[in-house]
Amino acid sequence: MPNPRQFLELNRQLPEKKAANERKQEFSEIYSEFKLEDAMAQADRCLHCGNPYCEFACPVHNYIPNWLKLVSEGNIMEAVEISHKSNSLPEMCGRISPQDRLCEQACTLEDTNFGAVTIGQIEKFITDTAFAAGWTPDISNVVMTDKKVAIIGGGPAGIAAADILIRNGVKPVVFEKQPEIGGLLTFGIPQFKLDKDIVVRRRQILEGMGIEFHVNTEIGKDIQFQTLLDEYDAVFLGMGTYKPMAGRFPGEDLPGVEKALDFLIGNVKNELGMEQKPEPFVSMAGKKVVVLGGGDTTMDCTRTSIRQGADEVFCVYRRDEANMPGSRAEVQNAKEEGVQFKFNLAPVEVVGNGKVEGIKVIETRMGEPDENGRRRAEMVEGSERIIECDSVIVAFGFQPNPPAWFKDFNIEVNSWNGVVASDKSLYPFQTTNPKIFAGGDMVRGSSLVVEAIAEGRSAAEGILDYLEV
Numbered sequence: 001m002p003n004p005r006q007f008l009e010l011n012r013q014l015p016e017k018k019a020a021n022e023r024k025q026e027f028s029e030i031y032s033e034f035k036l037e038d039a040m041a042q043a044d045r046c047l048h049c050g051n052p053y054c055e056f057a058c059p060v061h062n063y064i065p066n067w068l069k070l071v072s073e074g075n076i077m078e079a080v081e082i083s084h085k086s087n088s089l090p091e092m093c094g095r096i097s098p099q100d101r102l103c104e105q106a107c108t109l110e111d112t113n114f115g116a117v118t119i120g121q122i123e124k125f126i127t128d129t130a131f132a133a134g135w136t137p138d139i140s141n142v143v144m145t146d147k148k149v150a151i152i153g154g155g156p157a158g159i160a161a162a163d164i165l166i167r168n169g170v171k172p173v174v175f176e177k178q179p180e181i182g183g184l185l186t187f188g189i190p191q192f193k194l195d196k197d198i199v200v201r202r203r204q205i206l207e208g209m210g211i212e213f214h215v216n217t218e219i220g221k222d223i224q225f226q227t228l229l230d231e232y233d234a235v236f237l238g239m240g241t242y243k244p245m246a247g248r249f250p251g252e253d254l255p256g257v258e259k260a261l262d263f264l265i266g267n268v269k270n271e272l273g274m275e276q277k278p279e280p281f282v283s284m285a286g287k288k289v290v291v292l293g294g295g296d297t298t299m300d301c302t303r304t305s306i307r308q309g310a311d312e313v314f315c316v317y318r319r320d321e322a323n324m325p326g327s328r329a330e331v332q333n334a335k336e337e338g339v340q341f342k343f344n345l346a347p348v349e350v351v352g353n354g355k356v357e358g359i360k361v362i363e364t365r366m367g368e369p370d371e372n373g374r375r376r377a378e379m380v381e382g383s384e385r386i387i388e389c390d391s392v393i394v395a396f397g398f399q400p401n402p403p404a405w406f407k408d409f410n411i412e413v414n415s416w417n418g419v420v421a422s423d424k425s426l427y428p429f430q431t432t433n434p435k436i437f438a439g440g441d442m443v444r445g446s447s448l449v450v451e452a453i454a455e456g457r458s459a460a461e462g463i464l465d466y467l468e469v
Contacts, residue, residue, distance in 0.1 A: 155183020
């Protein structure tokens with residue numbers, strides 16, 4: 001183990017032209033078993049820049065240099081206290097946030113031979129260590145008010161809103177239609193990336209703080225929304241995005257074509273021994289599988305299929321690798337596990353006689369940038385071919401699916417069914433109904449967990465201002 005003070009010297013000793021992935025692989029071998037001394041050594045590499053780029057790049061603006069300094073001194077408990085001041089779910093973010101394109105990418109040391117400080121790994125370590133030692137958030141000095149807020153959706157945005165509210169003396173009551181809280185943290189992210197015991201542990205901590213959860217409870221079905229408006233001082237909507245975006249090509253309704261999120265939820269519920277309704281468990285064992293898409297959900301589907309025992313798994317993406325929207329680390333993990341990537345191929349049709357037998361694709365080339373700055377995928381005429389397969393998983397992303405009762409309560413949605421709520425409003429994330437606030441994916445569209453946390457926290461601050469707490 002190198003002495004912490006030797007890291008910069010070690011950086012200078014390595015060849016200047018060494019590829020970034022080789023540097024990081026060498027580093028990961030040094031720290032294959034992360035311990036306190038490793039966390040201290042990594043934290044001690046922080047240069048404490050005058051402008052903390054890592055903090056600005058983090059959607060919740062974690063006080064990263066501050067808690068890194070405490071970790072370098074071995075002060076884990078104080079580090080966790082500071083971490084929780086800006087992040088409601090640090091143990092989740094340490095595991096699943098794409099640090100490679102957020103805080104760690106912004107680290108001043110990213111371009112040195114050993115690369116960025118491994119912020120995510122430290123965040124995970126200190127939170128797990130503190131929890132194991134019995135640490136829980138201390139809110140004993142909070143004076144409770146007579147205000148209470150109903151939160152619809154127990155995902156990252158809802159949890160983050162509840163966290164801020166309870167710390168300010170407002171009682172949050174969370175209603176979740178699934179049998180456990182967490183939203184996609186529990187049901188959409190595979191267990192090999194996020195063990196569900198971690199979500200259960202966080203629920204116990206939140207309940208210990210005074211947050212109330214009602215699972216298996218769907219608003220509009222088990223409880224009417226009007227009841228919430230009558231009984232609570234404000235309502236927060238954190239219902240996520242669960243409606244899959246269709247490919248709109250022939251054969252998409254053939255048996256053997258699966259929706260990505262249904263596939264992932266069914267798999268997690270099967271592993272947890274939960275009732276698999278309305279998402280059935282689908283096994284890819286012994287099958288040749290094609291997953292369409294290029295985001296993190298796509299990688300989750302490919303890697304889940306590998307673990308289920310699929311014979312072959314292909315990721316088919318219409319752009320080139322450089323233009324994939326997902327985490328580079330996730331793509332690398334998928335490659336190492338045996339996923340085969342087919343770039344610059346767009347799906348044209350799922351073919352088969354009563355079931356999936358293959359997918360017809362057409363070659364693409366990268367054209368001019370679109371309105372979002374990403375290069376367009378232009379089809380090459382006459383280049384169609386068929387990839388034989390037994391199953392196709394469509395992972396093109398997700399959209400909000402607002403319930404019919406939104407219209408009855410003046411909750412306005414935009415052209416893509418996202419709830420209209422802005423952080424620029426007088427009360428941040430207030431909807432067109434003054435008593436109702438919203439945040440997370442159903443406002444901004446499918447995005448990162450850490451961004452949903454940031455919006456849930458901001459919306460809670462808006463609620464506090466609205467309630468004059």
